[in-house]
Amino acid sequence: MRRHTSTLVVLVVTAVLVMGTRGSFGLFIGPWEELFDSGRASVSLISAIGFLVYGFGQPTAGRLLERWPTRYVIGLGLGLMALGLGGAAMSTAMWMAILSIGVVASFGTGLASLSALSYVAGELVESKGGLIFGLLTAGAAGGQVIVLPIATAALNVSLRASLLTLAALAVAGAVVVLIKVPPLPTREATIGTTPISTMFRERRFWLLLIPFFICGYTTTGMIETHLIPFALDHHVAQTAASAALATLAAFNVAGVLIAGVLTDRIDRGKMLGWIYLMRAATLLILPFVTNATGLFVFGALFGVADFSTVPPTTSLTQTVFRTGGWAVAIGIISAAHQIGSAMGAWVPGVILETTGSYSMAFVSGSIALLVAGYLSFLLRESTQVTKPVSV
Template structure:
């Protein structure tokens, strides 16, 4: 669990890096914010679209080989980006190469590890692993923004590439494939319970698409997909990518904007872990209703927060931060309950694809609206409104349990 947390932290930090590079690249090369947003949106989309194939590859080839390949690709791609001088190079390196590689070391990895290693406390563990995305921002962004401000953006990419490379030997030496490979039972399972096996000799692409075909015939899949699309659009797609640039519009420095994101990361670490604990004990639909609703209200408050001298932005950081990715653990719980422990990682991979498509849509859309309107206010309000819609959509997920209970009565 500790090694996987570290891998997820590095992937999250790598994903957050373009938000620090946006303004320096705009200044040095004269690239428009729309152009830079296009590369980032491709990165974010592939980050999600790789999820189901990554989960299937972990079943076919194993977790360790799959993650080692991803980390190596991240280190090489980020390092090569120090030499880019044209927009198409950023699209290839940050959009395609790094986006695809970080998508392997993402939420589907968390779901795979949770389902392989834990029978009890799954929600809590999923919350802790998901919190690594917040910790990645917390650890990386202020430091990277300070490096960029003092030494330039090229040193930033060298630092990120070095950190990714440093994790490779840790994974190679210390990450077991499954509990049974080191003589353990799945945590919470009785001693006489037969060891499960999710190994397969099937093609990972065939596994991913056959699972999609099966799940897409159910209404619950599309409800989960739609709600996570909005989740991505309202978190890393918009706030995670554009908040530093938005702060610049109000006269704040890049380090101040990155520090605000880091503060949100601290509260998200708390909120996401607590959300995992709650999802083990309470109805996940109700939890998601409150998470999306409160996030929507927080976003609608954001444009006014810049005008409030002392409490404005800190208040937003607390409430929005607590809710940043608190939605993940209840969504995984609903997916596992609906589709079963074996199929859940791949199904959740497709749901994460929806999350990242929403994020890519918001990244590009926010950049285009900012370029045409000169402000992020309209985008912020639209994002908040979508969250309010999602808060009601999630109440319709996996209602067959409720109907079955009613029939018994």
Template sequence: MTNRSSDLDDSRKKGAFYGWYIVAALFFASFLAIGLRHGFGVFVKTWEEDWGVTTAAISLAASIGVLCNGLSQPIGGWLADRYGGRPVLVFSLTVMALSTIAVSTVSSVFGLIILYGVLVSFAAGGVSHPAMAVVIARWFDRNRGAAMSILVAGGSVGGLVVVPFLSYALVEFGWRAAWVIIGLLALGFGVPLLLLIVRNKPSELGMQIDGEQHDESNRELPQSSAQYIGPDFVNKWHQALNSKPIWQLSFGYFVCGITTLAVAVHFVRWAVSEDITEATAALAFGALMFVNALGVLVVGVLSDRFQRKNLLGTVYLIRGLAFISLIVLPGDQAIWAFAVIGGMSWLATVPLTASLTADVYGVRNLGTLFGFANMSHQIGGAAAVLFFGWAFTRFGSYDIPFMVGALTLLAAGIVSLSIREKTHSVRYVQVIPEGTVGDESSLRDDR
């Protein structure tokens, strides 16, 4: 224990805040979890041929998986709020890894529904952004947007690396071996990293949020907004349901689910229907994730300086343009246009939505509230996965689903831009808690 304290003291002197090591560990967990789920679409055509089933049948398994994942996220978030993010993340990633390995044994859509649709997907809810956001919010205040963006970039890099890797493994070793390999990576590297690095909050290591030090000469002035409360902070999560921002954020996230999860499942299948090879489609999706990793980091930095709702609305509108490109451009051009335009917006909604939720309602119930937003995301995604599969089976084209996606993104952009951030966010309206100097003050920041 003495050695650990000494190491932490040294790291403080060198300016290395321990919270960034936690961000790195969560980055890798997100890399594995999201990379795997985005890689599902690589196997759709193979399963159709091996099992003699339709795209709609495989879509059912994926849709159930998305729904189970959505239902589990508020539970995982609530558990993280109550017991801390670390035990939730470790247990969930362990179960997810073992279930992923077990997927290699299935031989029917029913088996895929049980192992992937239920077990893998439900466990993934505990190693998703709500539980991770609880950890980040308790370690970071000033750089919360940047920290969340780095974490989310892990999912983007996961799509960049894992999806092409699964495509390669499918060709070289078969789909069963591909699932075993990714499951072993999560079990052998992801779980130990979470155990060794992640801590629930700074006080467990004798530290403070943002790595701040007590300054006895300046005790009267709070050092960050973590020492203030916002006008809409809640003690119980259900109190937030009486306010408008949670519904605006959840609607946007519902549309986000429609437009990301459906594409994650159907992108490769769409490409094949346009006479583009599976390998090229996987490469294009990887390129999308590469562009998104850069975009997420830029959005994270900007979100700590400008209104987050403006960035969020812009992200949805840009993604709408990406969906339009899939309809109006020839397939061989559309696939790369979508990779670039869609990549600029793909997971950028996550740090913005999580940070806005914390800004408006506080961090005490962040896991639960962001979990509900994620549940709306997954419900929208589950419905869209089914709809995209049905539409392609019925019409032989994805044009109608892509148009629906573009229209819903327009609506999400307008709703997000209408959020009154300067009225609800602690970044702009700050009330000093009772018992603190100036507890009757209200401080406004017109950034």
């Protein structure tokens, strides 16, 4: 592990940048509504389409990482992020923002996503996988603590300044990745890959995928997109709302580090089940929050159970498909997460415009999390799938 320390540091910093940038998009909903003279549901389409494209990018990254040098895949992703953010800064119409953020930047984040970075780390370090995945996820969660204040400060200047600042950070990240990340042996050349049809016949694949879909609906979709607009609707100041989201991210870091350590020590299925149930209970608090204090309390509680699902989910996927193809498997599972995120970004906006409140959206998320918890308890840690066939 020590000989790969510098590479792991670069991967963690990349996770900070990529996920911190994605977590900042909620800041732009209000300015986009004003700029494009559109409602919440319409502007939410930017995030919704972005989540879908981001999801498509992750299995694409998995396949590319099995064939191409790592630095090129991750570097390309960061480059596309910069291009999309720069394009969004110049957008004067909704379709331009959808193309720039929803398609170009989002596909780039898919190529440099947490699942892609986790695959690279997992191939570098064979032992203490849970801890490594926890550190990467902590970087992703901590990205909001670092990137969100930068984006917020730049937003005080203008929307364009904020987007261009994030684009510049992505360019810097791409340069570092291209210089510092070493190539990995291609998975195809060593032990082959599991055909997708075989993955789909594996029961535990679905017991991982469906809860992770619900995970995306309730976290990066619903909360990261709508928490700040929800707070502003209750007359909480923009700076306080951003600080509450940063608080959520800070507790997120603590949660995923604990989850990373526990992933190597306890039953991962039961662990996932309890995390989802804790998140379900916490989400029910949000309809009763009407001020900044309540928002900070929610952020702390929800943060502990936010990204903490990622280390055990990633570790279980690696175990189930350890003989090959887990880069694609975690990419598909993560894509399901992003489809859920797309629904979580769009549906609450529709519910708000229909009912005048986010309450039904939060309740629906809590019910879905109960289902995710139940399915996770059905997971059994046993043998991996049958030996894969090269394709």
